[in-house]
Amino acid sequence: MGVTRGARDLWARWRDPAQWSRRRVVGEIALAAGLALLTGAGEYLTGQGPVRAVLAGLAVAVLSSARRTLPATVLVAAGALDSATNGGLLLVVAAWSAGRRIKGVLRALTAFTASFVACEAFVLVENRSPVWIAFSVLLFLVMAVVPGITGRYWSQRRALLQTLRERNAQLLRERQMIARQARMRERQRIAQDMHDSLGHQLALIAVQTGALEVSRGLSEQQREAVGVLREASVAAMHELRAVVGVLKDGTVEEARAESGVVAGIDGLVESAAAAGTDVRLVRSGDPRPLGAPADHAAYRVVQEGLTNAFKHAPGARIGVGLYYEADSLVVEVVNGPPPGSTGAAAVSGGQGLTGLRERARLAGGMVHAGPAADGGFRLAGVFPYGAGPGTAPAEAGDDLRQQPPAPGPDEGGRAAGDGQVIDPLDPREEFRHIVSVRRSRGCLVGCGVGLLCLVVLAVVVALGIGKIFDEMRKASMDPGLYRSITVGTSEAEVRGRLPSGDSFLTSGVRGKGPAEPAGSQCLSLLSTDSPDDIDRDRVYRFCFKGGKLIEKREFVVKND
Incomplete structure (x- = not known):
C-alpha cells in the first residue's frame, strides 16, 4: 500500500498543471x-x-x-x-x-x-590511477558541485527577495493604518469643534428667527423673509449634522443621499423663490439614480451656484437645470448680469469652486465654471449614473485589512501568496512564507558548506593544474630535441637530456608501435607536436643497449 500511495503521489506531482505551463x-x-x-x-x-x-x-x-x-x-x-x-x-x-x-x-x-x-x-x-581519480574528482566538483551551489544560492536569493517584498508590503500597510488612524483622530477633533461652535450658533439663529417670526410687529412681507431665514438656518443645521457624521465615521446620511438631487434641489429653489429671487427650475429626460457621492456633489453644485448668484449678482434672473442625458446627469446654474450692470464679466468663484471640482473628481464627474454669453455666470457639473468610481469616500471605509494582490506562481509552480485576507494583528500569519529560524540556520550552514567546497575546489584545481603540468613535463619532449640526438650517443648523456618518462600519460603508448630491438631497454615519450587528429599521439622512442643509444623511432599511435 505504501508503494502504491507513493507512486500515486509521484504521478500527481508529475502531472501537476502548475509544473507544466506551455512555455515550460x-x-x-x-x-x-x-x-x-x-x-x-x-x-x-x-x-x-x-x-x-x-x-x-x-x-x-x-x-x-x-x-x-x-x-x-x-x-x-x-x-x-x-x-x-x-x-x-x-x-x-x-x-x-x-x-x-x-x-x-x-x-x-x-x-x-x-x-x-x-x-x-x-x-x-x-x-x-591516482592521478586519473584526482582528475575525476576535480571534474565532478566543476560539473556538479559548482552548479549545485550556484542553483542553491539563486533559489535562496529568490526566497530572500520574496521575503523582503512581503515585509515591505506589511510595512506599507502598517504605515497606511497609522496614517488613517491619525486622519480619523483629526477629523473627529474637527467634527467636535464644528458641532460645539457652529452648531450652537446655528441653533441660536433658528430659535431667534422662530421667535421673531411670530412677533406681532412685523408686516407680512417681513414675516415671510424671517421664515425663509429660519428655514435656511434649520437646513444649515441639517447640513452641519451630515458633515459632522462624515468627519466622524466617514458615512453620508441616507436621507441626504436619497434626496440630494430631487427633493434637496427643489427645496433650494423654493427657498430662493420665497426670498424674492427670480429663479426657475428646468428638468429634461427620465430621472435615473446616481451614486451617493455624485448625488451629493450635484446638490452642492446647485447650492454653490445659488450662493454665488445671491452674492455677486443680487436681483439677477437665475436658471437651474437638471438634464438626464444618456450616460450622465448635467446640473447647471446660470444667472444673468445684475440689474443696472454694464455687462462686465461675473466674478469667478474661489475656494468654493475649488472644493466643488475636487468633490466632482472623487465622484467620477467634472465641474465647469465661467462667464455666460449675456454677461452673467454659468456653473455646471456632469456626473455619471450608477455607483461610479467613487461610491464611497476615499477614506470612508478605513479598511485596515486590505491586502495587495497575490503574486503569480513562481518557477516551481507554487503560488507565492494565496490571496486571502491576513489578520494584521497576527504577525505569524502575516509572515507565514518567511524563512523560519531553523531554515535560516540551515541557510547559514549551506552557505558555510558551499564556501568550504569552493575553497577545496580552488585548492584541488591549483594542485591538479600543477600536477598536470608536471606530468606533461615528464612525458613530452620537443621535436627539435629529438632531431638533435644521434644514434650511438651514450645512454647517460641521452637520458640526461630527455625527460624521465615516468608518467601516466605515457602508460598508454608503452609496447605499441614497431617491435623493440632484442635485449634493449626503450623509453617512450610524447611529442609536443601532436597530429591534427585528437585521437592519435606522436611518439618518440629511444632504445638503449650496452650503455649506448642503438635506435630512435618516431611513430603515431591511436589513443585507447
Whole structure:
C-alpha cells in the first residue's frame, strides 16, 4: 500500500498543471532533445555503436524530464551516467536543479555525496590511477558541485527577495493604518469643534428667527423673509449634522443621499423663490439614480451656484437645470448680469469652486465654471449614473485589512501568496512564507558548506593544474630535441637530456608501435607536436643497449 500511495503521489506531482505551463513544456522538450542528441552523438563518435548511443540518449531525455519531480534521484543517476557515458551536460543540469529544489542542507549533501560515489565507482572500474581519480574528482566538483551551489544560492536569493517584498508590503500597510488612524483622530477633533461652535450658533439663529417670526410687529412681507431665514438656518443645521457624521465615521446620511438631487434641489429653489429671487427650475429626460457621492456633489453644485448668484449678482434672473442625458446627469446654474450692470464679466468663484471640482473628481464627474454669453455666470457639473468610481469616500471605509494582490506562481509552480485576507494583528500569519529560524540556520550552514567546497575546489584545481603540468613535463619532449640526438650517443648523456618518462600519460603508448630491438631497454615519450587528429599521439622512442643509444623511432599511435 505504501508503494502504491507513493507512486500515486509521484504521478500527481508529475502531472501537476502548475509544473507544466506551455512555455515550460516547450523548454523542457528542447532541453531534453538537445541533451539526448549530444549524448548519443558523443557515444556514437567514440565507437560505442548505434544501439548504445540511442539508449544513452533516451536515458538522458527521461532523466532530464524528471529532474524537477525527483531532483535527488536524477542527480545520483546523472553521476553514474556521466562516468559510464558522455552525459556530462546532464550532470550539470541535474546538479543545478537539485541545488534549487532539494530542501534541507543535509538532504542536499547526502544527494551530492551519493552522486559522487556513483560517479567514482564507474571511474575505479575503468582506471585506478591516482592521478586519473584526482582528475575525476576535480571534474565532478566543476560539473556538479559548482552548479549545485550556484542553483542553491539563486533559489535562496529568490526566497530572500520574496521575503523582503512581503515585509515591505506589511510595512506599507502598517504605515497606511497609522496614517488613517491619525486622519480619523483629526477629523473627529474637527467634527467636535464644528458641532460645539457652529452648531450652537446655528441653533441660536433658528430659535431667534422662530421667535421673531411670530412677533406681532412685523408686516407680512417681513414675516415671510424671517421664515425663509429660519428655514435656511434649520437646513444649515441639517447640513452641519451630515458633515459632522462624515468627519466622524466617514458615512453620508441616507436621507441626504436619497434626496440630494430631487427633493434637496427643489427645496433650494423654493427657498430662493420665497426670498424674492427670480429663479426657475428646468428638468429634461427620465430621472435615473446616481451614486451617493455624485448625488451629493450635484446638490452642492446647485447650492454653490445659488450662493454665488445671491452674492455677486443680487436681483439677477437665475436658471437651474437638471438634464438626464444618456450616460450622465448635467446640473447647471446660470444667472444673468445684475440689474443696472454694464455687462462686465461675473466674478469667478474661489475656494468654493475649488472644493466643488475636487468633490466632482472623487465622484467620477467634472465641474465647469465661467462667464455666460449675456454677461452673467454659468456653473455646471456632469456626473455619471450608477455607483461610479467613487461610491464611497476615499477614506470612508478605513479598511485596515486590505491586502495587495497575490503574486503569480513562481518557477516551481507554487503560488507565492494565496490571496486571502491576513489578520494584521497576527504577525505569524502575516509572515507565514518567511524563512523560519531553523531554515535560516540551515541557510547559514549551506552557505558555510558551499564556501568550504569552493575553497577545496580552488585548492584541488591549483594542485591538479600543477600536477598536470608536471606530468606533461615528464612525458613530452620537443621535436627539435629529438632531431638533435644521434644514434650511438651514450645512454647517460641521452637520458640526461630527455625527460624521465615516468608518467601516466605515457602508460598508454608503452609496447605499441614497431617491435623493440632484442635485449634493449626503450623509453617512450610524447611529442609536443601532436597530429591534427585528437585521437592519435606522436611518439618518440629511444632504445638503449650496452650503455649506448642503438635506435630512435618516431611513430603515431591511436589513443585507447
